[in-house]
Every structure is written in structure tokens, then in C-alpha cells.
Amino acid sequence: MxxxxxxxxxxxxxxxxxxxxxxxxxxxxxxxxxxxxxxxxxxxxxxxxxxxxxxxxxxxxxxxxxxxxxxxxxxxxxxxxxxxxxxxxxxxxxxxxFNKVLEVDERNLQATVEPGVITEVFMNQVAEMGLLYPIDPSSKGSCFLGGNVAHGSGGPRVVKYGTIREYILNLEVVLASGEIIWTGANTLKYASGYNLTQLFIGSEGTLGIVTKIVVKLIPAPTRDVLMLAAFPDLETAASAVSAIFRAGIVPSALEFMERKGIEWVKEKDGVYFDLKDDAAAFLMIEIDGTDTDVIFGEAEKVNVVLEQFGCNDVLFAESTTQKDELWHMRRTMAVSVKANSIYKEEDCVVPRAALPVLIKGIKDAGAKYGFESVCYGHAGDGNVHINILKGGMSDDDWNNKLKDGIRDIFELTTQLGGTISGEHGIGLVQKEFMPIKYSAVHFQLWKGIKQVFDPKGILNPGKIF
Amino acid sequence: MxxxxxxxxxxxxxxxxxxxxxxxxxxxxxxxxxxxxxxxxxxxxxxxxxxxxxxxxxxxxxxxxxxxxxxxxxxxxxxxxxxxxxxxxxxxxxxxxFNKVLEVDERNLQATVEPGVITEVFMNQVAEMGLLYPIDPSSKGSCFLGGNVAHGSGGPRVVKYGTIREYILNLEVVLASGEIIWTGANTLKYASGYNLTQLFIGSEGTLGIVTKIVVKLIPAPTRDVLMLAAFPDLETAASAVSAIFRAGIVPSALEFMERKGIEWVKEKDGVYFDLKDDAAAFLMIEIDGTDTDVIFGEAEKVNVVLEQFGCNDVLFAESTTQKDELWHMRRTMAVSVKANSIYKEEDCVVPRAALPVLIKGIKDAGAKYGFESVCYGHAGDGNVHINILKGGMSDDDWNNKLKDGIRDIFELTTQLGGTISGEHGIGLVQKEFMPIKYSAVHFQLWKGIKQVFDPKGILNPGKIF
The missing domain is CATH 3.30.43.10 (Uridine Diphospho-n-acetylenolpyruvylglucosamine Reductase, domain 2)
Structure with missing residues (x-):
């Protein structure tokens, strides 16, 4: 082109x-x-x-x-x-x-918003009405809802509340031809032809420009409990993840963090709690609901599982302030890591029980190719953000050899039933890795779809494939 | 072609x-x-x-x-x-x-199944492990999972647990060319190119043949309460629906039934409870969870809303037997209606607060065109199954005039932000109505997608568009 x-x-x-x-x-x-x-x-x-x-x-x-x-x-x-x-x-x-919340329809628990509304601004607005829009990426304070739709974004609460796909009901889009259409209907169910709404979610601006978004809202939970569990090593922590679900609990967040990530937040922003010497990895577990007794009962069940899986310390956040501090720590981890080193971030996702194998594979790749990494992410979804650090790597190794290491990680991800990106998208930087998982047939189908929507290829060219 | x-x-x-x-x-x-x-x-x-x-x-x-x-x-x-x-x-x-459950992976809460497995057989198998697959259409005892995927099927529990789109993670499909691909990954999140899995859901066998399905499972609730609320008229019952959610409750089912539907089940299968004279419409409300006190507390809140909205009688199902009977009544309603009259069934869906207007519109259309109807369905989702009865209509009116009445109903549905089918699909019989809601641009996009997957048009020709 x-x-x-x-x-x-x-x-x-x-x-x-x-x-x-x-x-x-x-x-x-x-x-x-x-x-x-x-x-x-x-x-x-x-x-x-x-x-x-x-x-x-x-x-x-x-x-x-x-x-x-x-x-x-x-x-x-x-x-x-x-x-x-x-x-x-x-x-x-x-x-x-495009920065307006056009309507919050409290009777239908739906809102119509423009794509340039900041995610957190929208969340706060509906929260004041007792409603929840649960798709909150770490960047919620600055990212736009339109970008969330384009990337199929996630965040910590997907584990309980489902993905953004469950909350986007209808989209107004402008096609490359200039035609303006609504992709579907403002309904919770849809069985009326190929689902264009779902096709646009995650299409990264390559099929059309979203100009309005109809969002589903739900009644907000009124109580929550937040725990931070320490483990002696990464794989043990990762092993506990699937056991929590198997115990019948669906947490509203289940986040994984490596010690170094916490240390760097600590350096950058001040410390919120003691880091014990034998704590190498952490799970942050939130349980929400409407009844204090129930969520504490569930937290107790989680605690039993954690002990079975070698957890050596659990902190229960006692106040709203402490909860906010823990969440701040998790949410700013990417920024703190970036402040410390030249880095590259990957966004692998696997079935959650495969997490220990993936984490071991990431560290093995680091040992083989000479890079360090800090891992954290949405363990409940099997979604790990891998921050690869340049550290002592030579420029030549960083620019050339590193790709082989990333390739190893994506090959393992693929073997484990996973994929290259869980919520960050493919964009420009991941597209070279797509053939690890996807065949010529996939590319042919994707390109065929692109051709239907944008025959002259003007929309966000050079992305995804 | x-x-x-x-x-x-x-x-x-x-x-x-x-x-x-x-x-x-x-x-x-x-x-x-x-x-x-x-x-x-x-x-x-x-x-x-x-x-x-x-x-x-x-x-x-x-x-x-x-x-x-x-x-x-x-x-x-x-x-x-x-x-x-x-x-x-x-x-x-x-x-x-294709009738085998190939694997239930308890560690990942996923299963791999073939498309010819009966939905209820699969649900029962995972229920024995304490797990829930919540997508259970009324035909669950005979329908296949593959058909559910093809139609984007729903059922009563969508209202709490989300649509089938949230539970289908990956599909093995055979394309018209004979190529066999997996559409995505076995992961809870996916941001790796156009989402082919979601495109196949609801495509009614026109894009490829599904041969394996990877399904997400969740821990099963252990307790539930079931209520049947009677109302003096249809619109009052429909009005109560959105108020229940606004009170902060998300029921695990919220079904709507007209009196005549219940009477016909009663005739066909025996009666389960007294039908009071002033009961014209019913809401059946299920609340599930893991704690008896909590679900009864929520049921009490629902009860308060029901009273505010003119409900004149509430039955709390006291035993598992009584719950089963009520569900049997709801699930066999279609069969009982069919046993009583030549009929035609529509599957409109609107934003839930628009239900009273839709129901009034259906009855008005009946008055104008001379047909009776029995309505029931998934009110919590705004999804009404309209059974139009031939009754005293002449063959000529039935074959010709009726279409204008259906057209009126779909036009109203569209004005209300809804669509032609919520969960039954378009298939053969609804395609003539699609232009009521969808423009030439939609058809062009759909046909373009079809062309990419099936250039010679051999797969399920003549359906959807």
C-alpha cells in the first residue's frame, strides 16, 4: 500500500x-x-x-x-x-x-459515552449513583474509554466481572467510507447477524473510528476486603492462584507482583509496609460483595488455601487508606519500573493454572539471554505483564538478541494454550511475533476482514498484521 | 449463487x-x-x-x-x-x-467439548464437580452446545452470569476451504488481532463448522431462592423489572410470564399452584449465592420493590420440588403454547426499562391486526418471546396480514433501541425483517465478511441475509 x-x-x-x-x-x-x-x-x-x-x-x-x-x-x-x-x-x-458522558440511563443501567472520556472520570460519575463500570486498566486515571474499546482492555476486575466485551453493548462508528453506523443494539443479548460490536472491540482502530459507546452498568458492590499474601518464591505464589477458584471463591481482583516491583514503588513513592526478607512474590486478593460477614468468610477460605500453598505472611488491609495505598502500589508499578531501567513490556496470557510454568519459563529465558525481568499482573486471569529490563545488557544484545528471548516466551505461551496479548493489543511492537501463534490462514482471514471495512487501507495502517 | x-x-x-x-x-x-x-x-x-x-x-x-x-x-x-x-x-x-466432553480441566475451570454434546448433559457433568456453566436455554435437555454457539444462545441466567460470549474461549472450526483452525486462545482475555471466536458466535453456521469448543466454567452457587410474583396487568409486571436492579439486586433469573401461558402449561402438565383471579402476569425471580441469609435478605429487598410496583401476591418456593415445578412450568411453556394453537414465535429484545412499552405495543398490534399473543421470556435481559397465535385468524390473514403486525412490533423494538432477535437467531424466518433495523451498509459489511470465509457461498446458504 x-x-x-x-x-x-x-x-x-x-x-x-x-x-x-x-x-x-x-x-x-x-x-x-x-x-x-x-x-x-x-x-x-x-x-x-x-x-x-x-x-x-x-x-x-x-x-x-x-x-x-x-x-x-x-x-x-x-x-x-x-x-x-x-x-x-x-x-x-x-x-x-469527544469527552462527554452523553447519558447515564439509571432505569436501564446503561450509559452512552464519547470515546474521549477518561475511564476513571466515567467510573466515578456512575459510582456516585451506586453503579459499577468494572473495566479499569491501571492507566484508568488517564486512558480513554475509546482506547479501552480499541484494545479490548482489561484490568484487575475482569476476573470476577468479565471482560470489556461483556460491557460494551453498541458502538457508533464511522467507516473509512465516511458512513456512520451503529454496530448493534442497546441490548444485553444480541443474535441478529454477525456481531459487528464484538468485531470492533480489540480492532485497534483499523476497521473504523468509534464515536459513541453504549456501556452496560451493574449495581456496585458495597463492601470489600483486601489481602496481601507473601510467598517465598514466584512459582509457589502462582500455584496458589488456581487453587483459590477451586475452593469456590471468585475474588474481585487477584493480582501477582514480584518483590522487585514493590521495592521500586517503595523507592519512588515511599513505603507502605514492611517487606520481610523471605518474601519474593505477592498475591493481592480483593473480595467484594454486599455483606461483610460473607466477604470475611470468603477471605478466611482464601487464607486457608494460601497457607496450604506456602504463603508465609498475610496482611489484611485495615482501612480505606491502606487499601488505597496497596492499590496505588499495584497500579503505579509500571511507572516505577520504567523510572528504573530501559525496559520492554510484554503482556502474555495463559490459562491460569499454567502460570507457574510460564513464570519459570520467563526467568529461564532471562538466564539464557542475559536479561532481568519484573513480572506482575492479573494472575486470576492468567495475564502477566513482563517488564524486561535492559540492566547490564549491551545495546547490541538489547536490540538483537533480546528478540530471541521474547520469542521463547511467546512460544511457551502458545504451547500453554495462551496468546501474545491479553489486554495491551498487538499494535506495532507485537506484530512481528504474531506468526508464532497464528497461521497463514488467520492472517488471510484478518486481512480479508480489514479489506471489507477499509478497502484502501487508510485506517491505522501497519498495525496488528 | x-x-x-x-x-x-x-x-x-x-x-x-x-x-x-x-x-x-x-x-x-x-x-x-x-x-x-x-x-x-x-x-x-x-x-x-x-x-x-x-x-x-x-x-x-x-x-x-x-x-x-x-x-x-x-x-x-x-x-x-x-x-x-x-x-x-x-x-x-x-x-x-460429535458428542464427547473431551476434558474438564478443574485446575483452569475450563472444559473442551464437542459441539454435539447436549447442553444439560454437560451442565450436569460439571455440576457434579461443583462447577457452573450457566448458559441454559429452555431446550437445554435436547439442544447441543454447538447450536448454542451458532445462535449466541442465552437462557434465564444471562441476567446475572452474562451471555454465552463470556463463556466461549476458543473454537476449533473447519472453514469452507477445508482448513482447520483454532479461532483464538484458551484464555480469559484476548487482545491479539480481530476476535474470530466472537465472530463465529452467533454466525449460524455460515462462516465455518465448529468442531471443538473451549468453555469457561465458574464455581457453582450453593444456595438459591425462587419467588413467583403475581401482578394485575402485564405492564405493571414489566415496570417492576428495572426497579429490581435499581434496588441493587442482580437476580440469577428474572422471567416474565403471561397468565395464559401458565394456564396452558396447567392444562397440559397439571397445575402446581392456585391462579388467583386478579393475576394477569407473573415475574419469576431467582436469587442465588453461597449464603442463605444474604440471599433471603436480597429476596426481602426484591419483595419491597414488588409491592411498590403493584404486585398482589408472592409465592416463595419452599422446596426443591416446588422450585423444579416452577422451572418446569417456565421451561415447557413454549411446548404447551404450541400444543394449543398454530403459532409464530418472535424473540425481541430491548433495554429492560422499555419492556412495558414493548408489551403494550405487542398487544396493540394484536388488536390492530386481529391476533392474540402469549408473551414470556427473560425480562431481566429485556428479552421477550412473543408467541403469536393463529386462533380465529383466517388463513389469508395469517399468511399475509400478520407480517404487517410483526413488522410493527419490530419497528417498535428498533425505536426502543432493541433488535430483532436476542437469542434465537435470524436463520430463515427473520431475515426478511432485518432491513427494519439494519441499513444497506450493514448488509454490505456482513456479506463482505461472509465472502472472506466462504467465497463460494456453500455454508448454510440463504440464512441471516
Whole structure:
């Protein structure tokens, strides 16, 4: 696919569509849009436009489709796979002006929101009504709902509440042709033709531009208990995970953290509790519900399992403040790790009982290829975020040899029934690894679907495959 | 699309693939395969083949693809939209020999099953391990899991546990080309390219043939309470539905039934309780959990809401026997209605608070076009099964005028944010109504997707669109 540059004439048409004040072209203004939260990548779009209505998006797409100009949609730029980078230049569609919660329908427990609403802002707004939208990635304070849809994002509460796929009922999207459609219906069930809503979730901006999102809400739990369990080694901690479910408990969060991750948060942000010498790995377990006795009873059952699996210390968070501190520790771990080393982050997911094997494999790969890693993530979902640290690796090893190590990890992930990304997406940086798991047939189907929605290939080109 | 007939030579090749004993060609043998549970339709396939392995399915598809022969996959034949009817003749793939639960993985709370396993057989098998697979359509005693996947089936417990989309993790499918792929990974999260698993769910056998299903399981609840609430009229009952959720309760089932439906079950199967004179509509509400006090506390809260909304009688089921009887009543309602009248069944779904308006609209349409109806269904999901009764309608009105009434109902459904089918699918009988909700753009996208997976159009032709 070859693309054209944005000419003076086309730029003027872009300005006509969204207004001068919503078009950026200067190098300084564009800097913010040249990177996301993925390690060390920089690609400048030629022009950033900030539309505010589906009609403006449609007009921009018609223009770019006509002139074969690449269009990269961008939410908050918190992605970890380079999905929002304008690697072919062209037009960046910055969705930040789509920032309104259009309706919270308390009778139907649904909301209609624009894709540029910050996830946490929306969660807080519905929480004030006693409602829960449970899909809260660690970046919830800055990421956009539209980005969450594009990546099929997760977060710690998927383990109990299900994935984002269960909470997105309907999408208004603008197709590459400029046509505006709703993908489905505002209903909890749907058996009316191929499910376009589900196809758009996780499609990383390659099939169309989401301009409205209808979200399902549920009554919020009113009580929770939070435990932090310490283990002498990583594999023991990982082994306890599936046993908790087998004991009949579905926690509302079940997070895994390596000691080094906690140490680095401690360094960066101050310490919240004593780290005992024999604690190498931790599980953070939250149980929520509506009845204090019940959740404490469940916590006690979890405690029994933890002891059986070699846990040597359990902290019960006693106050809201302590809970907030623990969650802060978990949620800022990525930022703290990044502050300490050049790194690369992977997002493997496997069936949860395979976690100990995966974690051992990650460490073995590190020993073989000479890298260190800090692992943490959503253990209840079998989803591990692997932060590979450059540490003492030479630039040459880091740039070349490391890929073999990552390849080893993805091959193991695949053998264990897992896949390359659980919630970060494929974007730019993971696409080279996709053939480890997926065959030529998969690529052919994916490319065929892409062709149906975007025949000229203008939408987020060079991503996923 | 024009199709070819199965010649003697092709028949011999079919026999070579699956064995003589697994090929049916005689009119008498084919009769069973000429209809499903949809009202009054009959289409004979030319040949029925019963493969037992993905490789046999692949060989059959290669053969039919080469000779442009239509292939209609069939599960248990319990469908209500004509999806499993061989309307173009050709080969029927009867999946009944794919009847094994291949693995229940208790450590990962996953199972791998073949598509010809009866839903209830599978549910019972995992229940013995303390596990729940919650997707149980009314036909659970006879329908196949593969059919449930094909239709995106639901059932009463979707309201609490989510749709089948949340429980199907991965599918082995045979494409029209004969290629066998896994659509995704055996993981609870997935952000690795377009989600083919979700695309196959609800695709009604038009994109490929499912040969293995990886299913998510959860710990089973251990306690439940079941209530039957009577209301003086339909709209009052429907109004109470959304208020229950707004009170912070998520029932494990919230079913709606019209009096006439209960009367007909009573006639057919014997009566289970007194029907008071002033009871016109009923809500059946199940609350499940692990703690008796909690679920009774929630039942009490529901009771308060019911009273506020004009409920005039509540029955609490006192024993397992009584619970089973009530569920039997609800689950056999379709059969009892069918025993009483020529009928047509619709499966509208709307946002749940719109139920009263929908129900009023259904009755208004009946008054206008001269039909009676019995409504029941999954009110918690906003999903109503409308059984339209021929009663005193003339054959001419039934065959011609009725469609206008159905059209009115679907137009109202669409205005209310709903869609044509919540869980029965579109199949053959609903496709003419699809343009009420969906535009030419939707059809173009659907057909484009179909073209990618099945370029020669051999798989279940003439369905959905």
C-alpha cells in the first residue's frame, strides 16, 4: 500500500472541516502526538486534527480515503503496543474533544459515552449513583474509554466481572467510507447477524473510528476486603492462584507482583509496609460483595488455601487508606519500573493454572539471554505483564538478541494454550511475533476482514498484521 | 449463487469419507432432518452425513466446495428460526456424533467439548464437580452446545452470569476451504488481532463448522431462592423489572410470564399452584449465592420493590420440588403454547426499562391486526418471546396480514433501541425483517465478511441475509 502526503490543499480542507484551532501542524505541537507509553518510539504525524462530531470524523475520512492518506486514531496515548503511532505519517485523529458522558440511563443501567472520556472520570460519575463500570486498566486515571474499546482492555476486575466485551453493548462508528453506523443494539443479548460490536472491540482502530459507546452498568458492590499474601518464591505464589477458584471463591481482583516491583514503588513513592526478607512474590486478593460477614468468610477460605500453598505472611488491609495505598502500589508499578531501567513490556496470557510454568519459563529465558525481568499482573486471569529490563545488557544484545528471548516466551505461551496479548493489543511492537501463534490462514482471514471495512487501507495502517 | 446437486459420484465420495452407516439418503430417514422446532417448515436435504472428526468435516467441505454443493450444519434441530434447514437441498452435516466432553480441566475451570454434546448433559457433568456453566436455554435437555454457539444462545441466567460470549474461549472450526483452525486462545482475555471466536458466535453456521469448543466454567452457587410474583396487568409486571436492579439486586433469573401461558402449561402438565383471579402476569425471580441469609435478605429487598410496583401476591418456593415445578412450568411453556394453537414465535429484545412499552405495543398490534399473543421470556435481559397465535385468524390473514403486525412490533423494538432477535437467531424466518433495523451498509459489511470465509457461498446458504 502506498500513501500520499497531506498537501497544502488537503490541509486547508481539513481546516475547513474542524476549524483552524483544532488542527496542529507545528513540530512542537506535534511532539505530544509522536509517542505513546510504549518504550522509546517516535513517529510524527503530518497533521493532527481534533474533530468533535461523527460528521467531522466522517468528512475527514472521506477526504483521506479519496486521497489515500493514512489516518491514525488516538485516544489518550497510554497504549503499550504502539497502536496509536502514526508510523506512516498522514493525519492523526485526536479524539480528545469527544469527552462527554452523553447519558447515564439509571432505569436501564446503561450509559452512552464519547470515546474521549477518561475511564476513571466515567467510573466515578456512575459510582456516585451506586453503579459499577468494572473495566479499569491501571492507566484508568488517564486512558480513554475509546482506547479501552480499541484494545479490548482489561484490568484487575475482569476476573470476577468479565471482560470489556461483556460491557460494551453498541458502538457508533464511522467507516473509512465516511458512513456512520451503529454496530448493534442497546441490548444485553444480541443474535441478529454477525456481531459487528464484538468485531470492533480489540480492532485497534483499523476497521473504523468509534464515536459513541453504549456501556452496560451493574449495581456496585458495597463492601470489600483486601489481602496481601507473601510467598517465598514466584512459582509457589502462582500455584496458589488456581487453587483459590477451586475452593469456590471468585475474588474481585487477584493480582501477582514480584518483590522487585514493590521495592521500586517503595523507592519512588515511599513505603507502605514492611517487606520481610523471605518474601519474593505477592498475591493481592480483593473480595467484594454486599455483606461483610460473607466477604470475611470468603477471605478466611482464601487464607486457608494460601497457607496450604506456602504463603508465609498475610496482611489484611485495615482501612480505606491502606487499601488505597496497596492499590496505588499495584497500579503505579509500571511507572516505577520504567523510572528504573530501559525496559520492554510484554503482556502474555495463559490459562491460569499454567502460570507457574510460564513464570519459570520467563526467568529461564532471562538466564539464557542475559536479561532481568519484573513480572506482575492479573494472575486470576492468567495475564502477566513482563517488564524486561535492559540492566547490564549491551545495546547490541538489547536490540538483537533480546528478540530471541521474547520469542521463547511467546512460544511457551502458545504451547500453554495462551496468546501474545491479553489486554495491551498487538499494535506495532507485537506484530512481528504474531506468526508464532497464528497461521497463514488467520492472517488471510484478518486481512480479508480489514479489506471489507477499509478497502484502501487508510485506517491505522501497519498495525496488528 | 447457483448450486449443484449431489450426483451418484459425489455421494460415493461422501460415503468414502464418513462410512455408509453414517450417510442417509432415504426419504423416511431424512424426514427427521427436514424440519427443526420452527413453526411448520419442511425442507429436505439431498443427503445427510454424520461426520465424527474435524478431518471428516474438512474432507466433506473440500468436496462440496469443489462441486458448489450447499452444506447445512445441524445440531439437535431445536432452533426456532429455521437456521438448520437445508433450504437449498444439498448436504446436511449432522453433528450428533460429535458428542464427547473431551476434558474438564478443574485446575483452569475450563472444559473442551464437542459441539454435539447436549447442553444439560454437560451442565450436569460439571455440576457434579461443583462447577457452573450457566448458559441454559429452555431446550437445554435436547439442544447441543454447538447450536448454542451458532445462535449466541442465552437462557434465564444471562441476567446475572452474562451471555454465552463470556463463556466461549476458543473454537476449533473447519472453514469452507477445508482448513482447520483454532479461532483464538484458551484464555480469559484476548487482545491479539480481530476476535474470530466472537465472530463465529452467533454466525449460524455460515462462516465455518465448529468442531471443538473451549468453555469457561465458574464455581457453582450453593444456595438459591425462587419467588413467583403475581401482578394485575402485564405492564405493571414489566415496570417492576428495572426497579429490581435499581434496588441493587442482580437476580440469577428474572422471567416474565403471561397468565395464559401458565394456564396452558396447567392444562397440559397439571397445575402446581392456585391462579388467583386478579393475576394477569407473573415475574419469576431467582436469587442465588453461597449464603442463605444474604440471599433471603436480597429476596426481602426484591419483595419491597414488588409491592411498590403493584404486585398482589408472592409465592416463595419452599422446596426443591416446588422450585423444579416452577422451572418446569417456565421451561415447557413454549411446548404447551404450541400444543394449543398454530403459532409464530418472535424473540425481541430491548433495554429492560422499555419492556412495558414493548408489551403494550405487542398487544396493540394484536388488536390492530386481529391476533392474540402469549408473551414470556427473560425480562431481566429485556428479552421477550412473543408467541403469536393463529386462533380465529383466517388463513389469508395469517399468511399475509400478520407480517404487517410483526413488522410493527419490530419497528417498535428498533425505536426502543432493541433488535430483532436476542437469542434465537435470524436463520430463515427473520431475515426478511432485518432491513427494519439494519441499513444497506450493514448488509454490505456482513456479506463482505461472509465472502472472506466462504467465497463460494456453500455454508448454510440463504440464512441471516
Amino acid at each position: 502506498t500513501y500520499n502526503k497531506i498537501t497544502e490543499d488537503i490541509l486547508n480542507q481539513i481546516i475547513d472541516i474542524v476549524g483552524t484551532e483544532n488542527v496542529l501542524t507545528g513540530q512542537t505541537e506535534l511532539e505530544k502526538y509522536s509517542h505513546d507509553e510504549t518504550e522509546d518510539l517516535e513517529y510524527y504525524p503530518e497533521v493532527v486534527a481534533k474533530p468533535a462530531t461523527p460528521q467531522e470524523v466522517a468528512a475527514l475520512l472521506v477526504l483521506c480515503n479519496e486521497h489515500q492518506i493514512p489516518v491514525t486514531p488516538r485516544g489518550a496515548g497510554t497504549g503499550l503496543a504502539g497502536g496509536a503511532l502514526a508510523i506512516m505519517g498522514g493525519l492523526m485523529l485526536a479524539m480528545e474533544r | 447457483t448450486y449443484n446437486k449431489i450426483t451418484e459420484d459425489i455421494l460415493n465420495q461422501i460415503i468414502d469419507i464418513v462410512g455408509t452407516e453414517n450417510v442417509l439418503t432415504g426419504q423416511t430417514e431424512l424426514e427427521k432432518y427436514s424440519h427443526d422446532e420452527t413453526e411448520d417448515l419442511e425442507y429436505y436435504p439431498e443427503v445427510v452425513a454424520k461426520p465424527a472428526t474435524p478431518q471428516e468435516v474438512a474432507a466433506l467441505l473440500v468436496l462440496c466446495n469443489e462441486h458448489q454443493i450447499p452444506v447445512t450444519p445441524r445440531g439437535a434441530g431445536t432452533g426456532l428460526a429455521g437456521g438448520a434447514l437445508a433450504i437449498m437441498g444439498g448436504l446436511m452435516l449432522a453433528m450428533e456424533r
